Amino acid sequence: MVRLTIDGKEVEVPEGTNVIEAARRLGIEVPYYCYHPGLSIAGQCRLCMVELGNNPRPQIACNTQVTEGMVVRTDTSKVLETRQSIMEFHLINHPLDCPVCDQAGECWLQIYYMKHGLYEPRMVDEKVHKPKAVPLGPHVILDAERCILCSRCVRFCDEITGTGELGIFQRGDHSEIGLFPGKELANPYSANVIDICPVGALTDRDFRFAVRVWYLDTARSICPGCSRGCNIEVHYNLRRPHHNQGRRVARLKPRYHAEVNRWWICDAGRYGYKFVDDPSRLVSPSRGRGDAAVEIGWDEIIPVIAGQLRRYRPEEMGVLASPKMANEDLFLLKRLVDHLGLAHVDFSVPPRHPGDEDNLLIRADKNPNTCGAELVGLGPREGVGHGGARGILRAAREGRIKCLWVFHHDLLASAWPEEEIREALRTLECLIFQGSNANRVSAAAHYVLPSATWVEREGTFTNFEGRVQRFWRAVEPLGASLADWEILGRIGAALGLGPQPVRAEECFKALAAAVPAFAGLSYGELRDTGKVVSA
Amino acid sequence: MSALGAVSVQFTREQLAEVRRLQALYPDKRAALLPVLHLAQEAFGHISLEAEEYAAGLFDLSPAHVHEVVTFYSLFFREPRGRHVISVCHNLTCHLLGAQRVLTHLKKRLGVDVGGTTPDGGVTLLSVECLCACEMAPMMQVNDRYEGNLTPEKVDRILAELR
Ligand code: SF4
Ligand code: SF4
Numbered sequence: 173m174v175r176l177t178i179d180g181k182e183v184e185v186p187e188g189t190n191v192i193e194a195a196r197r198l199g200i201e202v203p204y205y206c207y208h209p210g211l212s213i214a215g216q217c218r219l220c221m222v223e224l225g226n227n228p229r230p231q232i233a234c235n236t237q238v239t240e241g242m243v244v245r246t247d248t249s250k251v252l253e254t255r256q257s258i259m260e261f262h263l264i265n266h267p268l269d270c271p272v273c274d275q276a277g278e279c280w281l282q283i284y285y286m287k288h289g290l291y292e293p294r295m296v297d298e299k300v301h302k303p304k305a306v307p308l309g310p311h312v313i314l315d316a317e318r319c320i321l322c323s324r325c326v327r328f329c330d331e332i333t334g335t336g337e338l339g340i341f342q343r344g345d346h347s348e349i350g351l352f353p354g355k356e357l358a359n360p361y362s363a364n365v366i367d368i369c370p371v372g373a374l375t376d377r378d379f380r381f382a383v384r385v386w387y388l389d390t391a392r393s394i395c396p397g398c399s400r401g402c403n404i405e406v407h408y409n410l411r412r413p414h415h416n417q418g419r420r421v422a423r424l425k426p427r428y429h430a431e432v433n434r435w436w437i438c439d440a441g442r443y444g445y446k447f448v449d450d451p452s453r454l455v456s457p458s459r460g461r462g463d464a465a466v467e468i469g470w471d472e473i474i475p476v477i478a479g480q481l482r483r484y485r486p487e488e489m490g491v492l493a494s495p496k497m498a499n500e501d502l503f504l505l506k507r508l509v510d511h512l513g514l515a516h517v518d519f520s521v522p523p524r525h526p527g528d529e530d531n532l533l534i535r536a537d538k539n540p541n542t543c544g545a546e547l548v549g550l551g552p553r554e555g556v557g558h559g560g561a562r563g564i565l566r567a568a569r570e571g572r573i574k575c576l577w578v579f580h581h582d583l584l585a586s587a588w589p590e591e592e593i594r595e596a597l598r599t600l601e602c603l604i605f606q607g608s609n610a611n612r613v614s615a616a617a618h619y620v621l622p623s624a625t626w627v628e629r630e631g632t633f634t635n636f637e638g639r640v641q642r643f644w645r646a647v648e649p650l651g652a653s654l655a656d657w658e659i660l661g662r663i664g665a666a667l668g669l670g671p672q673p674v675r676a677e678e679c680f681k682a683l684a685a686a687v688p689a690f691a692g693l694s695y696g697e698l699r700d701t702g703k704v705v706s707a
Numbered sequence: 708m709s710a711l712g713a714v715s716v717q718f719t720r721e722q723l724a725e726v727r728r729l730q731a732l733y734p735d736k737r738a739a740l741l742p743v744l745h746l747a748q749e750a751f752g753h754i755s756l757e758a759e760e761y762a763a764g765l766f767d768l769s770p771a772h773v774h775e776v777v778t779f780y781s782l783f784f785r786e787p788r789g790r791h792v793i794s795v796c797h798n799l800t801c802h803l804l805g806a807q808r809v810l811t812h813l814k815k816r817l818g819v820d821v822g823g824t825t826p827d828g829g830v831t832l833l834s835v836e837c838l839c840a841c842e843m844a845p846m847m848q849v850n851d852r853y854e855g856n857l858t859p860e861k862v863d864r865i866l867a868e869l870r
Contacts, residue, residue, distance in 0.1 A: 336771055
């Protein structure tokens with residue numbers, strides 16, 4: 173550890189810490205643009221100047237490591253004047269088009285200019301003009317005039333993805349960020365450059381002009397896109413419902429987690445939330461197949477479902493749970509399955525096209541909670557010999573299973589022959605579909621139970637490493653949809669299972685008490701960063 | 708790669724040996740990019756995008772980073788240039804001592820604007836920042852040679868020698 177003094181306050185930090193981070197410990201903000209804790213140091217923007225000891229000239233804090241007894245000042249008039257001059261330089265050729273800039277409201281030029289601006293601009297010359305609104309790839313669009321050449325985006329592509337698409341071309345005040353002519357910014361993590369671009373130079377083609385950022389609210393969440401379980405923020409808009417075509421979720425942003433995803437998320441995960449406000453959402457329980465389907469209320473359908481579950485003998489019933497369900501849901505389902513004495517239970521349905529994977533974040537398993545489903549015990553049971561989900565479907569085809577309860581899966585998108593599945597679905601006497609969006613299974617179902625999506629409820633996922641992580645509710649469930657655990661609780665009550673949890677937290681508590689891997693865990697214990705189960 | 712799938716920019720075996728020699732001179736071979744780009748310019752006449760990608764391959768760099776270097780330096784030519792390059796200094800001393808007159812004369816004689824190349828591919832005319840030879844202002848650089856104390860007559864003589 174190294175002791176130093178910043179603005180008269182002492183602080184102790186590990187060796188190798190730079191002055192920006194040391195100051196942060198004390199709650200002292202040293203402004204910067206080019207520095208990013210996840211990237212190499214560039215020393216490009218010059219904004220983080222501080223005074224060190226008796227050095228006659230201010231020095232950049234990002235590239236200065238702390239030393240024992242170092243005396244730093246971030247609040248002297250020399251430092252403040254330096255910041256003002258640097259800001260003036262950064263804005264010499266800036267177009268000042270904030271009113272039509274998507275970054276406005278979360279732009280670090282605006283934020284620091286408010287603190288360190290000159291306010292009386294001295295620039296009278298014509299500004300240098302550069303390309304505006306240039307799509308760089310499927311997700312990112314560039315306004316080169318707004319770029320302050322911090323090189324974060326370049327370093328991201330060099331150091332994190334190793335794809336090197338971006339560069340700074342030309343020289344002096346004609347320098348501009350860009351791609352090698354004819355190339356695209358299309359790596360699987362490309363949109364992270366939007367997050368790290370401190371200004372409005374790189375913006376999101378998907379989010380652009382959808383909602384002004386000051387109308388957005390934020391909920392902490394976990395990406396459900398694969399078994400990595402990247403920590404994210406859900407940005408949603410309820411204050412201007414007429415913006416963004418009524419879509420409530422406006423964008424997903426990465427949330428730092430030191431051991432899961434650091435500062436990043438992949439593009440597939442970032443844009444994978446569209447199903448939440450999609451017209452395909454199931455918004456009411458219904459009975460009857462296809463055109464004969466009629467919407468009914470929960471109070472009406474719950475006893476009917478319970479009746480069906482009672483009607484068949486255990487060996488005539490099958491359950492296909494989903495690794496997209498939260499631990500809370502899976503646990504209540506497990507309790508129900510055990511109560512009914514069902515053996516034909518599985519959760520794993522292989523996708524038609526195996527998922528891609530890399531060694532940064534993306535995992536081949538596109539489900540957020542495969543590990544949870546295994547731990548809760550919804551996998552094929554040893555010794556029962558039903559051959560897993562495919563065996564269950566075979567039994568349905570052969571009429572041995574008469575009642576099947578499918579959660580979320582679009583079985584027709586699985587690796588198994590479509591005809592095999594169609595036949596199974598046709599043959600069933602009673603097909604119950606529970607899920608958030610309509611698919612070919614819900615279309616064939618006798619009963620549909622609409623689930624809330626993960627942003628409409630709280631819960632936990634267990635990622636591939638066994639890390640149990642919480643997600644929080646952002647928006648209300650659409651229509652009459654309910655969290656899976658709530659639906660299962662109501663059915664459980666109707667089946668005489670006794671009092672059912674009324675909050676997700678209670679489900680988790682019961683899970684922790686029943687499943688050894690989760691022993692000792694609670695929502696309080698999980699906090700923001702989650703906990704790895706003792707598998 | 709060209710449309711035909713054949714590499715039309717390619718160093719000879721000797722040139723490649725020179726590339727390896729230059730790369731070995733530095734702890735980080737990237738440092739040899741500048742001399743190798745000069746080599747490419749000599750070999751191919753100018754540095755096309757294709758040549759940039761070729762050089763990138765020799766250095767395990769992304770083409771974008773070679774493009775950064777090529778666009779940074781004004782002495783890398785990204786378009787075909789003439790057999791001779793004339794660069795007239797337009798900075799302060801030369802300007803005061805008549806650089807504009809020299810440039811106007813050259814434009815008239817060559818029939819091209821600054822940045823242009825004569826139709827026969829003979830001469831490319833440039834106007835550049837200080838070449839560090841104020842003592843002979845107004846001056847210009849003709850290929851690797853400095854020519855100073857220029858007058859229209861002297862320019863004519865130089866042009867005659869070039870042809
Ligand atoms: S585009 Fe953004 S991140 Fe990239 S150099 Fe410019 S300001 Fe920095
Ligand atoms: S890597 Fe997986 S969890 Fe992370 S953002 Fe992508 S899809 Fe989501």
